[in-house]
Amino acid sequence: MERRNQRELIPVQPVTAGLITAVVGFSSSFALVLTGLRGVGADRDQAVSGLLLLCLSMGGLAVWLGLRYRQPISIAWSTPGAALLATAGTPAGGYRAAVGAFVICGLLLTLTGLWPRLSRIVAAIPAGLATGLLAGVLLPLCLAPVQASFHLPGLMLPVIAVWAALLRWARRWATPGALVALLVVLAVRTPLHLGGAAGSLLPRITLSAPAASWSAVIGIALPLYVITMASQNIPGIAVLRHFGYHPPVRPVLTATGLSTTATAFGGGYTVNLAAITAALCAGPDAHPDRDRRWIASVTAGCCYVLLGLTAGASATLLTQAPPQLVEAIAGLALLPTLGSALSSALAEEKGREAAVLTFVVAASGVSAFGIGAPVWALAAGLALRFLI
Template sequence: MVGFSSSFALVLTGLRGVGADRDQAVSGLLLLCLGMGGLAVWLGLRHRQPISIAWSTPGAALLASAGIPAGGYRAAVGAFLVCGLLLTLTGLWPRLSSLVAAIPTGLATGLLAGVLLPLCLAPVQAAFHLPGLMLPVLAVWALLLRWARRWATPGALVALLVVLAVRTPLHLGGTADSLLPRVTLTTPTLTWSAVIGIAVPLYVITMASQNIPGIAVLRHFGYDPPIRSVLTATGLTTTATALGGGYAVNLAAITAALCAGPDAHPDRGRRWIASVTAGACYILLGLTAGVSAALLTQAPPQLVEAIAGLALLPTLGSALAAALAEEKGREAAVLTFVVAASGVSAYGVGAPVWALAAGLALRLLM
């Protein structure tokens, strides 16, 4: 529930940001839930480890800020396909994962922070432009952050729906059948600008901020995860769901400790039940994708982005802390951050790629 409600709005926003219409965005949310839910169940039962699977939350933030590529949504789907193939290749060829892991932590986390910053500014902007709607939501979020931290973002989402219902009655519209999510396939188009501007940074961010931290969480709690098997499976799942809007399936990082930690079960050998249960819940939640999207269409787009921004504030904080932790290379990390946050684009290549290139160049120079 925490994983879904805290970022499904961001997933829909990200897919719409690269040109998907409502049905295509709902299809992506459905397939992501089915893919990561089924994968969590299978990996948990097979390896008897709490291997939590999620969509790439930072990847969705990247899509939300990337803009519609040349070639439209079809080019974005082609980029999803390339990202899935890169993730699969990483599992089959360990050398590739070693190269990604070799990217300095400061640069990787600076890149992540720069991608997240524009979305994290949305709550502030919404509070000034739509105070009657946003301030009650912020109050609920702040109180829950103090007293029930893991429910802060889901609580803010519920508060938003309550405020909207009070101010303007909610209308889902259509028949019950129209609210059922459907798979909408899109013929992909491969363009260099989408591959370089979306697929490559999506792959790097997913590996650096999801898969590598996800492995670290499992090892922290005493597990030896089957890395090659997991990376190959998530890559193949991403590839299989790409035509329907599945942009990236990966190891959970933000919510991984919920299943792998002692709160799940005192016996480390029994915690796999938690990740399998979570996977089954994701499958059920995926079937509500049409209703979820219909509810969010009742809210002004700025408010939807604000909820996504609230969900990403802890991630932004940890990314900035990691980027600035070491004095050596700090200038390169800051440069990576500001270039990524600037949103600049040149020659069809987006800010994340320029940010990583600028950070690496300055680090080599220094």
């Protein structure tokens, strides 16, 4: 009996769930985060700084919120937001304008926490349009594995084979396994050269002064805010409620907004409630007792802090791979999200045409008057829905 009680005092199950959450969450999308930041004009050091600050922010918030409220409140970066950045292009004004857009997005998230009516306005956007917008943003990246398979078959096809096998037998490890397979293939086909890069393996914070740019605000800040709310925060709250929790919505949104605003100067584009990995900490696999599952999210937070220290090494390894392969790994990671978004966008017959229009305009990548495709997509979808 005494030994049993000692075992119960050691929270092995939630700690293990937290470790898995952090490792899977980081390894499955850190390449996309780096690609997204580079896509809006960041150089290597600025992208590494963003990845480091995101990990530190996610970890710190998860630990504080978990200990404060004793709930498995998982914090993540916006994976769909990173996909948006990867396809947005460098705004007028360069990376500094993108930093200004990150600050605006953080302020909007903070305002959402302080003024709940704003979150209700975002929630009022028809679900089909929001998910159609998300699917359109993701599609260009999800095409990258197909393109890489034809242009670099010797490198990409073994990676896809590993990904498909793990998707069948160990689904949560599919993308991390594909990343490991890519590194192995690169090491065999084109040996990695890390000489002289020892100093770059240690991440450091690189701050940039924000610049004012209306095109960046409209083309990056507003779509980033809408996508983060619609595909991360709102579903994240729904996941916690599904498992019987009542998350403190206003404090969480305010904290993530303030954190985004503070870290934006160093490339931290968005932190928010986890949606994709939230169930790993909040579900029964984390612990049979709901009152002990918060240990999983706190453990994940501690792991994110440690993983952030590997940002420099991660970026250095990825620079050894052709950019097309890095985008292909990100595309493999986003395929399940794309499938879910398309399914949701087309689920209801009413308004389906508007959802499809939103999807195709967002996927087109068109830009006019300095305004990117996501804004035009949402505007077109809302106009058609109103019309019919």
